[in-house]
Amino acid sequence: MRGESRLGQSGTPKATGQVDLIGAIHRPLRCILNPVQTLNHHHLYHFWTVVREGGVTRASEKLNVSQPTISGQLRELEEALGEKLLARSGRTVVLTDIGRTVYRYADEMLDLDRELMEAVKGRPTRPGRLAVGVAMVVPKLVAYQMLEPALRLPEPIQLNCVHERPERLLAELAIYGLDVVLADAPAPPAVKVRAYSHLLGECAVSVFGTEPLAAAHRKGFPRTLDGAPFLLPSEDSALRFSLEEWFRKTGVRPRVVGTFEDSALLDAFGQAGAGLFAMPAAIEAEVRRQYRVRVVGRLRSVRQRFYAITVERRLRNPAVIAISERARALFG
Numbered sequence: 001m002r003g004e005s006r007l008g009q010s011g012t013p014k015a016t017g018q019v020d021l022i023g024a025i026h027r028p029l030r031c032i033l034n035p036v037q038t039l040n041h042h043h044l045y046h047f048w049t050v051v052r053e054g055g056v057t058r059a060s061e062k063l064n065v066s067q068p069t070i071s072g073q074l075r076e077l078e079e080a081l082g083e084k085l086l087a088r089s090g091r092t093v094v095l096t097d098i099g100r101t102v103y104r105y106a107d108e109m110l111d112l113d114r115e116l117m118e119a120v121k122g123r124p125t126r127p128g129r130l131a132v133g134v135a136m137v138v139p140k141l142v143a144y145q146m147l148e149p150a151l152r153l154p155e156p157i158q159l160n161c162v163h164e165r166p167e168r169l170l171a172e173l174a175i176y177g178l179d180v181v182l183a184d185a186p187a188p189p190a191v192k193v194r195a196y197s198h199l200l201g202e203c204a205v206s207v208f209g210t211e212p213l214a215a216a217h218r219k220g221f222p223r224t225l226d227g228a229p230f231l232l233p234s235e236d237s238a239l240r241f242s243l244e245e246w247f248r249k250t251g252v253r254p255r256v257v258g259t260f261e262d263s264a265l266l267d268a269f270g271q272a273g274a275g276l277f278a279m280p281a282a283i284e285a286e287v288r289r290q291y292r293v294r295v296v297g298r299l300r301s302v303r304q305r306f307y308a309i310t311v312e313r314r315l316r317n318p319a320v321i322a323i324s325e326r327a328r329a330l331f332g
Contacts, residue, residue, distance in 0.1 A: 041113075043077040046070050047085065048106045051099075051175055055092055095175060097194075100311075104176045128157045130319045133169030133181040137237040139263045141283050141290065142306065142330075143182055146200070149326045150319040157319055165261075166236070167191055173311060180320050181309040185238040196313050200324055201331025202305040203282040205239065207296040210273040214294035217276065221297035222252060229275035230254035234261040242302045243278060267291060280304050282331050306331070 050059040050070065060067045078085050085099035095103060111129075130150055134143045143161075150157060162169065162178065166188075169181045174193045186197030207225070209217065217224040233240045240259075247253060257275040260266035270277035271291040279287050281298055288295065308315070308324055315321050 039080065040073075040077070041109075043073045043080070044102075044106045045110065046073045047077055048103065048110060050074065050086070050093065051095060051103050052177075100174070100176065100194075107176060128155060128319075129160055130157050130180075130317070131160045131162070131178045133162045133164060133172060133178045135166045135169060135181065135183040136163060136262050137166075137184055137233050137239070138182055138306065139267070139279055139283070141286050142280060145283060145286070145330055146182065146306075146323050146327050149322040153318060153322060155318075170195060170309065173309065176311070179310070179317055180323070182323075183307050183309055184305060186307055187309050195309050195311055198308045198310065198315065198324065200306045200308055200327035202303050203280050203331045204298055204300040205243075205278045205302045205304050206281045206284050206287075206298045207276050207278050208270060208287055208291070208293040209276040209296050210271070210292075211294055213273060213276055214296045218294075218296050222250070222299060225254050225276070226252045228254050229257045231266050231269055231275040231277040232256055232259045233263065233266060234259055236261075239278065239302075239304050242304065243299075246299060246302050278302070280331075 046059065046063065049062055050056055053059045053062050056067050056070050056074075060070050063070070074086065081098075081102065083098040083102075084096050085102055086093045087096055087099075088094075132147060134140075147159065147161070150159060162172070164172075166181070166183050166185070169178060169183075170187055170191050170193045172178045173181050173195060181195075183197075187193060187195045207221075208214070213229070217228050232243065254276070258266075258269060260269070266277060267279075269275065271293060276296060278299070284295060287293065306327060308320060308327075310320065315324060
């Protein structure tokens with residue numbers, strides 16, 4: 001099930017204390033387990049490891065126990081819960097809907113176990129974590145602008161960023177390895193992930209180039225883009241599609257010097273003067289300052305959008321809400 005929505009939260013939930021968090025974890029589990037009163041943590045840990053490692057074979061190697069032992073403990077956990085947690089998909093196993101829920105709580109419970117041990121030993125507990133997947137096509141300046149407010153929350157967090165292709169990030173999101181994915185397009189229907197795509201905002205794009213390139217193509221823009229050296233994002237980028245659609249409608253045919261899956265590499269080539277390149281107009285000043293390039297002109301009819309993809313229909317994580325609020329301020 002997928003949904004797309006423009007965010008409309010007006011407030012940020014208060015940070016939850018550790019005692020409340022433990023209650024929040026165990027209350028839903030009590031509902032799942034009723035009338036079972038206890039849960040074997042070894043079973044949970046083995047289940048969590050199977051999901052993280054991608055199967056029983058790898059989990060058994062990781063834990064140095066036999067495959068039948070792990071399979072038996074998985075069966076016992078499913079019997080205790082009265083639900084099927086894993087299903088076969090070819091040679092691998094995938095989480096069922098209830099399996100996703102149990103995995104999320106298991107992950108949080110194991111984190112709390114580690115924190116408890118650190119606290120007992122008199123060591124400071126770690127800050128909360130925010131695991132963010134950033135699609136490779138998302139400009140790094142945009143990602144930084146959106147993520148920076150999460151580091152200034154009253155409750156400190158540790159930001160863990162993964163830079164990958166969207167489909168791999170969505171696969172990690174599906175098993176709750178990530179809290180949110182930042183992308184330039186909604187989750188595609190072909191990807192079988194239960195996720196919701198929240199539109200963060202959109203803006204026009206500006207074309208940038210080094211001083212010589214900008215001077216040569218500024219006068220008469222955008223017609224001067226015809227035959228001009230140009231750097232394009234990869235084909236799976238929404239910006240690439242929008243630019244090519246604009247080229248087709250206007251009859252402008254730039255000379256494509258190169259295409260890039262990684263936006264940071266594209267920016268590096270643009271900074272070196274290999275060709276003109278397009279970036280969101282909302283971060284014009286930052287692009288000019290960081291890459292020491294000039295604005296050639298703006299393509300106001302070419303729009304670039306950014307999305308926060310989560311497993312939640314409505315955002316609740318305070319850090320993700322802070323990201324969405326910054327994005328709305330950035331893109332208007």
